[in-house]
Amino acid sequence: MADGILVVLEPRVNRYHKVNLQLIGEAVYLAGKNGQKITVLYTGEQAEEYYVELSRYGMNRLICTKTSAANDYRSFSEAVIQVIEKRIMPKLVIFPDSDLCRLVASITTTRLGCALTAECIELRYEEGDYIFVRTALGASCIAEIKAMNCDTAICTVKNNVFQGELQIYENKECVLEWMEQEHGEIDVYYQVVQEKVLEHLKTMDIGEERVLIGIGRGVDSAALEVIQEVSKRLKIELACTRPLVESQVMPRCRQIGQSGANVKPALYIAVGISGASQHIVGVRDAKKIIAINKDRNAPIFQVCDIGIVADAKRVFTEVLNYLSSQEVTL
C-alpha cells in the first residue's frame, strides 16, 4: 500500500534553492491535512550543509545520495526509482519544474508505471485522493486530474505557485539517511566536445522582483529603447510575452505565462500586452497591475487595476523626462 509523500529536490541548489523550499512547504501543508509522512530526497553535492537547514522545516526523513545528477539525468533517475521501489513506495511524489526534473519525472513514471501530471499549479487532497490542477489548451481551461490504475502519483509543480510560508519546527525529529546507489556503471553516452558559458543567457530569476515591466507585441523597437532606459535607471527588470521570445527580442528566461514563469510582483506594468490568457495566467497573483496599451478594447484592460490608453513610447518618454527633472532638483 502506497503511503507518504516524497519530495525530490532539484540538485542544482544554487539556482533552485527557493523552489526546493516551496515544495517542502507545500508537502508540509498537505501532510497537515492527511497526516502523511514526508520524505525528501537530495542528490546534490552539499548534503551535510543542506541537511542542517532543511531538517528544521518539518519533514520526517531526508535521504541523501551523491550522484552526478546535474550532469547525467540517468544516475538521478536511478536514485529516485531506488527510493520509490525499495524505501518508501509513496502515494505522492513532487518534483520541481526544471528541465532536468521534468525528464527524470517522465523516466521514473515510465519505468514504474505511475501517474504523471506535469506543471501543476495546485495540489489538493480530497477523500483519500490527490487532485492535480493544471492549465490546458493555452491556459484557456483548468483541468483537475486524478491518478488511476496505479498506486503512486507523480507530479511536477510550476515554480512560484505555492503561497505557503515555511515554518520552523525546532523539536520535530528528522532522520538523515545516506543511500548507496545500487545501479552499476552507466555507459558514457555523450561527450562534451566544447563548452562556452554565455553571460547574456544566464538565467534571470524574474520571480523575485517586486516590480516588473512586461512588454508585448505592441512595443516596437523605438519604444523598447525608451523602456530599456527606464528599466536601467529605476533598476526594474523587464519581462515579456511569448511572441517576443519567438522573435528573439527577449531571452526565454524573461518570459511570463503558461509556457514561461509565474511571478508575484507587488506591481506589474504590462506594456503593449493585449492580455491573452496564456500570459495573464502567469501574473494573476500580482498585487497590482498597470496596463499601458493603445487599444482601448484590449482584454488587458479587464484584468488590470490601472489602465492607461496611450502610446508606450510616449508614456515612457514622459517617465524619463520626469526622472531627469527629479535629478536636476536633487
Next chain:
Amino acid sequence: MNVVVCVKVVPTHLVNTDTEENGGMVLNPYDVYALQKVVERKTDLDLYITCLCMGPVSAESVLKRCYALGADKVVLVSDRLFAGADTYATSKVISEAIKKLDYNLVFCGNVAIDGETGQVVGGVAERLSFFCMTKVERLLENQKKEWIRVKVLDDDSEKIVDVKLPAVISFSDLSMNENISLLKLKQAKRKEIIQWNADDLEMDGSDCGQKGSKTKVVSSTNKSLVKNRTPMMREEITNDTMSLLMQQIYQNL
C-alpha cells in the same frame, strides 16, 4: 541513416492567436522546428526522414505538410483504441511504432503547444532504452560513425556534444514559420500518408488510449484563472496620469 521525427497536430487557434477560426489543425510549431533542423542536415548526413504522428485520421491533410518540409515518409498511427491517452499511454504507442520502424535515432520537439507537458520525450526514450538529449539547438556535421554531433543550448551555456546512438533528441525551440513554397505543397499533396492501427502495432488496447493511461481528467472548466479587476482608466497622458504611474512605481520599488 534512417531517422524518425515525431510530430503532433494541434488546434490552429493555439498557434495563431489572431485567428478567429475554430476547428482548424496545424503542425505543432515545436515539431516544425525539429523537422526543419533535421532537414538542414539531410544531404550531408545522408538522412532518410520518417515523420511519425499519433492522432486522428483527420490529421492526414495537415501531415502532408511534412513532405513539403522535407520528410521522405510520413506515418500516422491512428486507432480508436489510442484515443484519450495521457503521456504514459502516448509514449507507449509512439515507442511501439518506432520499434516497428526499427530506427535508432529519434527526434522530438520540446513540447506540444496544446498539452505543454513535454513528457512524451522522456517516456519514449525510457521505453526504447535510448539515451535522451534535450535542449538541442541544431545538428552539426558528424565526426564519428554511430554518434551524432549536436549544439546544445543549456540554461547558461552553449555546448557542442557528441551523442552516441541509439538516442532520442529533443530540441530547444519552436518555429512559427514553415517556409513552404506553393510548388512543394502541391507536390506534397500527391504523396501518401502511411496509416497504422493498433493491429499493425500488435497492440490490443489494454496498454494504450484511456485504458492504458495512468491519469484521468476529472473536471475541466473554462472558468478563467484570472480574476477580473475594475480598473481606474486614464485615456490621456496628463500630469495626473504620470504622477499616478510614478507614485505606484516608487511605492513598490
